[in-house]
Amino acid sequence: MSQTSFLDEIQEINLAYLLLAQRLLAEDREAAMFRLKVDSELADLIVSLNARQLTKLARNNQLICRLSQTSAQQLRKLTENPRDQGLSGLHASLLSACEEFETLALGETE
Numbered sequence: 001m002s003q004t005s006f007l008d009e010i011q012e013i014n015l016a017y018l019l020l021a022q023r024l025l026a027e028d029r030e031a032a033m034f035r036l037k038v039d040s041e042l043a044d045l046i047v048s049l050n051a052r053q054l055t056k057l058a059r060n061n062q063l064i065c066r067l068s069q070t071s072a073q074q075l076r077k078l079t080e081n082p083r084d085q086g087l088s089g090l091h092a093s094l095l096s097a098c099e100e101f102e103t104l105a106l107g108e109t110e
Helices: 004-028 029-036 040-048 051-057 072-079 085-109
Strands: none
Touching: 004 029, 004 040, 004 051, 029 040
């Protein structure tokens, strides 16, 4: 795969992510902020972007979205989850929430 092809795919992912983020925020702001791991100020900015601004931002050569699991251990907990399918989504949400809480708690003590 050529470098140009990779850049095209990154830009497509960026645009899809931004459009999805806008839609999620429009439907259920609080849940979307939790899922996207963004604060209120960033949520306002994402919602306010027009089509031209979205396209310009999507043309970045870096991915805008990133994995919310910052450690291999956290990702392993999600991928090697022995729970049935119905509970695995809840388990993933709880793990993500715990990681975010731990990050916030550590930031306050420093």
